[in-house]
Amino acid sequence: MTMIGWLQIILFCGIIVALAKPLGWYMTRVFNGEKTFLSPVLRPTEAGIYWISGVDEKREQHWLTYTVSMLLFHVGGFLIIYGVMRLQAVLPFNPAGQGAVAEDLSFNTAISFITNTNWQNYGGESTISYLVQMIGLTHQNFLSAATGIALAVALIRGFSRASMRTVGNFWVDVTRTTLYVLLPICVVYTLFLISQGMPQTLGDYVEATTLEGAKQTIAVGPVASQVAIKMLGTNGGGFFNANAAHPFENPTALSNFVQMISIFALGAALTNVFGRMVGNQRQGWAILSVMGVLFLAGVAVTYWAEANGTSTLHALGLTGGNMEGKEVRFGIVASSLFAVITTAASCGAVNAMHDSFTALGGMIPLINMQLGEIIVGGVGAGLYGMLLFVVLAIFVAGLMVGRTPEYVGKKIEAREVKMAMLAILVLPLMYLGWTAVGVVYPAGVASMANAGPHGFTEVLYAYTSATGNNGSAFAGLTGNTLFYNLTLASAMFVGRFFMIVPAMAIAGSLAAKKSIPPSAGTFPTTGGLFVGLVVGVILIIGGLTFFPALALGPIVEHLAMNAGQVF
Amino acid sequence: MLREIRPAIVLLLVLTAITGLAYPLAMTGIAGAIFPAQAQGSLIEKDGKVVGSALIGQEFKDDKYFHGRPSATLAPDPNDSTKTVSAPYNAANSGGSNLGPTSKALADRLKEDVDRLKAENPNAAVPVDLVTTSASGLDPDISPEAAQFQVPRVAKARNLSEDQLRQIVASSTQGRLLGLLGEPRVNVLALNLALDRASAK
Numbered sequence: 001m002t003m004i005g006w007l008q009i010i011l012f013c014g015i016i017v018a019l020a021k022p023l024g025w026y027m028t029r030v031f032n033g034e035k036t037f038l039s040p041v042l043r044p045t046e047a048g049i050y051w052i053s054g055v056d057e058k059r060e061q062h063w064l065t066y067t068v069s070m071l072l073f074h075v076g077g078f079l080i081i082y083g084v085m086r087l088q089a090v091l092p093f094n095p096a097g098q099g100a101v102a103e104d105l106s107f108n109t110a111i112s113f114i115t116n117t118n119w120q121n122y123g124g125e126s127t128i129s130y131l132v133q134m135i136g137l138t139h140q141n142f143l144s145a146a147t148g149i150a151l152a153v154a155l156i157r158g159f160s161r162a163s164m165r166t167v168g169n170f171w172v173d174v175t176r177t178t179l180y181v182l183l184p185i186c187v188v189y190t191l192f193l194i195s196q197g198m199p200q201t202l203g204d205y206v207e208a209t210t211l212e213g214a215k216q217t218i219a220v221g222p223v224a225s226q227v228a229i230k231m232l233g234t235n236g237g238g239f240f241n242a243n244a245a246h247p248f249e250n251p252t253a254l255s256n257f258v259q260m261i262s263i264f265a266l267g268a269a270l271t272n273v274f275g276r277m278v279g280n281q282r283q284g285w286a287i288l289s290v291m292g293v294l295f296l297a298g299v300a301v302t303y304w305a306e307a308n309g310t311s312t313l314h315a316l317g318l319t320g321g322n323m324e325g326k327e328v329r330f331g332i333v334a335s336s337l338f339a340v341i342t343t344a345a346s347c348g349a350v351n352a353m354h355d356s357f358t359a360l361g362g363m364i365p366l367i368n369m370q371l372g373e374i375i376v377g378g379v380g381a382g383l384y385g386m387l388l389f390v391v392l393a394i395f396v397a398g399l400m401v402g403r404t405p406e407y408v409g410k411k412i413e414a415r416e417v418k419m420a421m422l423a424i425l426v427l428p429l430m431y432l433g434w435t436a437v438g439v440v441y442p443a444g445v446a447s448m449a450n451a452g453p454h455g456f457t458e459v460l461y462a463y464t465s466a467t468g469n470n471g472s473a474f475a476g477l478t479g480n481t482l483f484y485n486l487t488l489a490s491a492m493f494v495g496r497f498f499m500i501v502p503a504m505a506i507a508g509s510l511a512a513k514k515s516i517p518p519s520a521g522t523f524p525t526t527g528g529l530f531v532g533l534v535v536g537v538i539l540i541i542g543g544l545t546f547f548p549a550l551a552l553g554p555i556v557e558h559l560a561m562n563a564g565q566v567f
Numbered sequence: 568m569l570r571e572i573r574p575a576i577v578l579l580l581v582l583t584a585i586t587g588l589a590y591p592l593a594m595t596g597i598a599g600a601i602f603p604a605q606a607q608g609s610l611i612e613k614d615g616k617v618v619g620s621a622l623i624g625q626e627f628k629d630d631k632y633f634h635g636r637p638s639a640t641l642a643p644d645p646n647d648s649t650k651t652v653s654a655p656y657n658a659a660n661s662g663g664s665n666l667g668p669t670s671k672a673l674a675d676r677l678k679e680d681v682d683r684l685k686a687e688n689p690n691a692a693v694p695v696d697l698v699t700t701s702a703s704g705l706d707p708d709i710s711p712e713a714a715q716f717q718v719p720r721v722a723k724a725r726n727l728s729e730d731q732l733r734q735i736v737a738s739s740t741q742g743r744l745l746g747l748l749g750e751p752r753v754n755v756l757a758l759n760l761a762l763d764r765a766s767a768k
Contacts, residue, residue, distance in 0.1 A: 199605070454669055
């Protein structure tokens, strides 16, 4: 670890905190339907979209209608992706002549993108056409991100409203998020990325003759426009197989730094939106503090482990950290930081191969996802995931003093706690359950690339990433098989929607409640005690759930490595 | 609930057209106008022929060139399409080795490469980036130490003085952005092009 490494980490955190307030202010105005500086340009388009699709923007929806609208929207999104993947061979924008994608891989990818997971069982440049990249993947990057934000806003409205039956209008929330938040940022961001060297072309792959006279086919494409939303919307599905490690998908140290910021920017700002909408920004800062504590702890461990290297490297006298699977322009610190960010948020883009990380360095990304990706988290999804843990923490605090718990003016009662527990329990059911199947079923075992405990970790990582809708991988695992395509798709589906529906049920039930003013007996939820309590609840619930699985994977591998054992 | 079906279809199609077609196509048009070189992939031409991209590494095996990092990229086996074969710096199929920290295959590969490099230059410590594969398999860069390490071999193959080579390496070295972001590095293709120019003089 070096001073300059830590300075980069501190600079990153400072920028995220500095952006939270202005972005939160702007987004709050967008969600409240107020005028913004972009309204003169975008308002006519917005009104036109409502008119043509028959949306009455004044009509709000009950939480159930809101949820059903969201589900219908996703059915359509699924059909579009599946359709263009199966038909890409006969559709335009296919200069590399890619053939139709297999049924199971198309199914897996369609589920992967509508759930904001963006797990890559496909190899971007070797499997899919430009049309699929644009109309299938880029578009769903926008819409799954907009959906996540809309759901978070609906849940916030549950807290901020009193005695109301509705939580907003899904169609309006999605349209406004896409038009006013995601698109304008992406337009500027794309141009910046191109200036750094990211291709944006519909031309053919380039045939080069190298200095030594060999042929090199260089894959290009409309990369920048997809990467912008892939990062901003915490989607993470790469244009290329190597994702953000590919020099075209992340050309410079600056493009890397800005990409890391864009993963966290909206998620962190949503905590400020929460504070503003419930009438006290300090409530938002308290939540961001919980995230910050967990984040920095993770960064410290991964950075230390990667800088330290492995005993294989030490035995050969190699110093400078674990550079296997990392790029020179990023080095140890920017690779470690990126890995923690991408798994804390549910982004899943990678600028280094997590499979080649040290045992402990690779364990932190795993833990981040197993905690439910609540450390900033996916856009929207992180906030509603965190609020579920807050509900539990408040409930625990209420039990300690024997008083009905309250949070931002709402009584937390049996229904909310049951729903929060349902959402939190369904995640380990998926990733532990499927891992148990994957490590004994022959088709699951055959896909492992590494032997010993590392092979187990590959499977655990795959299901954890799918359930958490992250999409990063211990990529040695051959995921493009019938078994993994189907089981991973089921984990992604359950991990997304079985979390959303209970969260929306909480939103509906909270919105209907009366708001009660704080009294002397109200537990203050803006201070250090609250932050400590939430961190504790997250770690205890998480630790009890997945520690045994970690012991079988990265922990035993670390001990074996120190004993000089290889597999 | 039925009245939500029309927006589910129409709104989806409209937003698909905006974000999936209008946005990427508009960005492609603008990029072609203001950043044409970057948008095409930062290609480098020499004598009218494309020799590669400034951002994509390529394989160098000849002693008279500086070598890049080992690459783990693969290509379909020409004899059996269900299998893959090693194809270093395959820029149409990026990827890393994905070998874990306790992998025997990795330990064996590292030992072989370290032994070979030690034989080539016994006077310097082997730089770690010169024996580890990159994440993309297309890493265009090596560390300044890895370039310096190869100077004696290249000097011998080209009949140039080591001092002259060290100067070329130094002038091809890029530092951290603002002294802070990223790592110091040497672009191998740019370095070798500079080397060819120096030899031609």
